Amino acid sequence: MSKFDLQKIDEIILNPHIILSLLTSLFLIWAITKWLYKPSQNKKLPPSPPKLPILGNIHQLGSLPHQNLHSLARKHGPLMLIHLGHVPTLIVSSANAAREIMKTNDLIFSNRPQSSIARRLLYDFKDVSVAPYGEYWRQLKSICVLQLLSNKRVQSFHSIREDETALMVEKIRGSRSVNLSEMFSGLTNDVVCRSALGKKFSEDEIGKKFLMLLQEFVDLLGSISIGEYIPWLSWINRVNGFDARVDRVAKELDDFLEGVIKERMEINPSERNGENFVDILLDIYRNNTTGVSIDRDSIKAIILDVFSAGTDTSSTVLEWAMAELIRHPEVMRKLQLEVRGIVKDKHGITNNHMEKMCYLKAVMKETLRYHTPIPLLVPRVSTKDVKINGYDVSSGTMVMINAWAIGRDSDSWIEPEKFKPERFLNSSIDFKGLDFELIPFGAGRRGCPGITFAMATNEFVLANIVKDFDWELPGGAEGKYLDMTERPGLTIQRNAISNGDGRAGGGAGLRRRSRLQWGLGSGRGWDRAGTGWAQGSAEPCAQPRGRVGQLEKKRTRAPL
Numbered sequence: 115m116s117k118f119d120l121q122k123i124d125e126i127i128l129n130p131h132i133i134l135s136l137l138t139s140l141f142l143i144w145a146i147t148k149w150l151y152k153p154s155q156n157k158k159l160p161p162s163p164p165k166l167p168i169l170g171n172i173h174q175l176g177s178l179p180h181q182n183l184h185s186l187a188r189k190h191g192p193l194m195l196i197h198l199g200h201v202p203t204l205i206v207s208s209a210n211a212a213r214e215i216m217k218t219n220d221l222i223f224s225n226r227p228q229s230s231i232a233r234r235l236l237y238d239f240k241d242v243s244v245a246p247y248g249e250y251w252r253q254l255k256s257i258c259v260l261q262l263l264s265n266k267r268v269q270s271f272h273s274i275r276e277d278e279t280a281l282m283v284e285k286i287r288g289s290r291s292v293n294l295s296e297m298f299s300g301l302t303n304d305v306v307c308r309s310a311l312g313k314k315f316s317e318d319e320i321g322k323k324f325l326m327l328l329q330e331f332v333d334l335l336g337s338i339s340i341g342e343y344i345p346w347l348s349w350i351n352r353v354n355g356f357d358a359r360v361d362r363v364a365k366e367l368d369d370f371l372e373g374v375i376k377e378r379m380e381i382n383p384s385e386r387n388g389e390n391f392v393d394i395l396l397d398i399y400r401n402n403t404t405g406v407s408i409d410r411d412s413i414k415a416i417i418l419d420v421f422s423a424g425t426d427t428s429s430t431v432l433e434w435a436m437a438e439l440i441r442h443p444e445v446m447r448k449l450q451l452e453v454r455g456i457v458k459d460k461h462g463i464t465n466n467h468m469e470k471m472c473y474l475k476a477v478m479k480e481t482l483r484y485h486t487p488i489p490l491l492v493p494r495v496s497t498k499d500v501k502i503n504g505y506d507v508s509s510g511t512m513v514m515i516n517a518w519a520i521g522r523d524s525d526s527w528i529e530p531e532k533f534k535p536e537r538f539l540n541s542s543i544d545f546k547g548l549d550f551e552l553i554p555f556g557a558g559r560r561g562c563p564g565i566t567f568a569m570a571t572n573e574f575v576l577a578n579i580v581k582d583f584d585w586e587l588p589g590g591a592e593g594k595y596l597d598m599t600e601r602p603g604l605t606i607q608r609n610a611i612s613n614g615d616g617r618a619g620g621g622a623g624l625r626r627r628s629r630l631q632w633g634l635g636s637g638r639g640w641d642r643a644g645t646g647w648a649q650g651s652a653e654p655c656a657q658p659r660g661r662v663g664q665l666e667k668k669r670t671r672a673p674l
């Protein structure tokens with residue numbers, strides 16, 4: 115730099131006018147910020163834990179936010195206001211407070227926060243799960259319910275569930291040790307694909323790539339990107355490759371979905387071999403029958419919704435259910451007695467049989483209570499200022515409902531930390547969104563439309579695998595040693611790779627990397643290898659017996 119340049123800089127820095135205007139600007143920014151963020155004197159805000167400047171309470175979420183928020187709520191109460199960067203967020207941790215949000219004030223809380231990740235992955239919020247509350251969302255949701263998820267439709271898919279479960283049972287019959295986690299995940303995906311698209315994708319290479327992409331997509335949706343909460347740090351997402359990863363996944367998914375749409379569009383409607391959900395969506399698009407503009411992007415976004423919402427969630431429930439059954443042999447025995455007692459003939463399990471399986475339904479409810487698959491549900495946002503249980507909640511506040519904490523609340527449940535399906539036998543409590551102590555599917559207008567679809571598959575699969583087989587851990591390890599820790603993510607799965615010696619909570623564990631991305635990580639995806647009931651782990655185990663994640667079929671029942 116020349117002497118002349120330095121002199122110029124000096125002149126600029128020392129110029130009193132410039133100093134004065136700089137100081138005035140800084141003062142103005144400070145005053146406006148203070149004014150904007152100053153809590154109104156008249157407002158009674160929910161209790162808040164202390165927060166850090168800029169970060170707010172982000173650092174307190176940890177890798178399993180539902181657990182950490184549960185601990186904070188014990189100190190601060192069931193309605194707690196935290197700050198994720200600059201975003202005020204209401205944490206709801208009791209059935210009573212959840213009812214206030216999802217029933218009494220459901221309309222006010224029927225919007226979703228609009229994250230830039232969801233915007234890029236879901237075609238500018240054109241799917242059901244993040245679409246802004248309004249006519250477009252209403253039409254889309256009713257199309258999904260009528261054409262795919264209604265009781266009638268779900269019953270019509272019984273043969274698909276039967277075929278796919280029979281295939282799984284055959285695979286189990288042919289091997290002594292099985293990776294149930296992988297099997298559940300493959301099965302739920304095949305059932306969703308065949309029901310919605312008329313074919314499954316798990317068998318060819320393109321389909322397999324799509325399933326991996328879908329996993330990355332769910333991962334990204336579940337990630338907490340720092341730029342979302344502290345906008346001036348959004349450059350970090352560009353530097354560390356997170357943004358590039360979102361763009362790549364969006365592009366590759368789009369290419370795949372375009373292929374699916376083109377394939378169906380090329381078939382003349384009169385020559386279709388059976389109509390599937392995509393055909394119905396395409397007819398609505400072509401004929402514009404709904405009165406709202408459903409375009410090609412809407413169709414792709416809806417297909418993504420169905421895939422992502424319908425696969426991981428269901429297989430997770432099945433995995434937790436089996437893990438609890440292994441840990442509680444007396445529950446397993448009781449369940450087997452019920453199923454085997456009801457299905458006495460050699461033909462398969464029918465809808466009629468399923469209706470009689472009260473204990474099986476209780477096992478499912480208890481699994482959903484104790485291992486709520488999406489513990490914080492899908493966030494909502496308030497559209498107006500509103501009072502909840504005497505506290506003021508401002509318009510624009512994000513709301514997270516800790517359904518996991520509500521399922522373990524001792525005000526609602528006796529011995530909440532025990533897995534006891536019996537609690538549901540003489541109880542009318544159900545998960546359909548009317549009983550707020552059990553809300554794994556959410557409730558109200560934005561509640562999950564896939565309950566019937568999901569539970570039909572889950573109950574049917576569980577009934578089949580306990581009817582036909584007895585189960586044990588490899589090497590005869592006791593069920594109580596099964597690792598029940600949780601793996602971070604949008605859907606909370608069991609952390610199958612952890613302790614070398616197989617003891618839950620033991621020391622030298624190999625833990626899976628967090629799925630929560632703060633936009634600060636390497637931007638890498640997580641592989642599914644070895645995440646299941648055992649096989650495929652590259653990580654060494656301290657002792658072979660440590661692979662207790664794997665289940666062994668003890669005895670195959672003689673066919674009836």
Ligand code: HEM
Binds near residue numbers: 420427
């Ligand atoms: C065990 C399985 C499942 C669980 C635990 C689950 C859970 C949830 C939860 C917690 C929500 C948010 C509810 C709220 O905000 O109140 C939701 C929404 C949704 N789910 Fe599910 N779900 C499951 C299966 C399915 C299936 C099989 C489908 C479809 C094939 C599906 C489609 C959807 C859609 C489209 C939404 C968005 C609804 C809206 O925003 O209006 N889900 N689900």
